[in-house]
Amino acid sequence: MESFKLIELPYAADALQPVISETTIGFHHGKHLQTYVNNLNAALPGSGFEGKSLEEIVRQSGGGIFNNAGQILNHNLYFLGIQPPTADNKPVGKLASAIDAQFGSFDAFKQAFTQQGATLFGSGWVWLSADSEGRLIISQEGNAHNPVEQGLKPLLTFDVWEHAYYLDYQNRRADHLAALWQLVNWKEIENRFLA
Numbered sequence: 001m002e003s004f005k006l007i008e009l010p011y012a013a014d015a016l017q018p019v020i021s022e023t024t025i026g027f028h029h030g031k032h033l034q035t036y037v038n039n040l041n042a043a044l045p046g047s048g049f050e051g052k053s054l055e056e057i058v059r060q061s062g063g064g065i066f067n068n069a070g071q072i073l074n075h076n077l078y079f080l081g082i083q084p085p086t087a088d089n090k091p092v093g094k095l096a097s098a099i100d101a102q103f104g105s106f107d108a109f110k111q112a113f114t115q116q117g118a119t120l121f122g123s124g125w126v127w128l129s130a131d132s133e134g135r136l137i138i139s140q141e142g143n144a145h146n147p148v149e150q151g152l153k154p155l156l157t158f159d160v161w162e163h164a165y166y167l168d169y170q171n172r173r174a175d176h177l178a179a180l181w182q183l184v185n186w187k188e189i190e191n192r193f194l195a
């Protein structure tokens with residue numbers, strides 16, 4: 001059976017510094033995400049979910065299969081949606097226009113998204129998604145949940161599990177979220193919006 005694989009990062013492990021350290025990437029991608037991949041591959045045989053996509057598994061499963069598949073899907077969207085730091089980093093193209101039209105400005109959107117990430121209690125993810133009409137939605141999802149469970153298209157996510165920032169920022173989650181805006185790969189996020 002074809003098993004799930006750990007994604008390769010499209011940047012070096014030290015390329016996100018100083019926003020995210022090489023040590024954090026080493027643990028987060030090399031240990032945490034690898035463990036979710038190993039756990040899902042171990043749980044799939046005989047589960048009825050063999051051969052399904054991560055999105056299908058997340059929409060249809062529960063328990064340990066859901067938790068590990070959800071975390072793989074979430075981390076793939078997170079790690080492939082960031083890039084080395086850019087000064088004055090901003091949304092591009094049709095997504096930039098949609099953000100301005102719906103939230104008033106990029107700054108207003110950033111403030112609302114960061115607030116949702118900062119106030120999520122416990123472990124989880126803050127998301128920007130689009131509905132079937134292209135309307136943008138900011139949401140909090142606990143633990144391994146993903147907006148595909150509500151039929152939404154996930155675009156941008158910040159990981160607010162402590163393992164994403166604790167080595168670099170300790171308890172200062174809001175500082176970490178504020179710094180993450182330098183890393184967003186807006187071309188990739190727009191591609192997801194247009195897909």
Ligand code: MN
Binds near residue numbers: 028075159163164
């Ligand atoms: Mn994580």
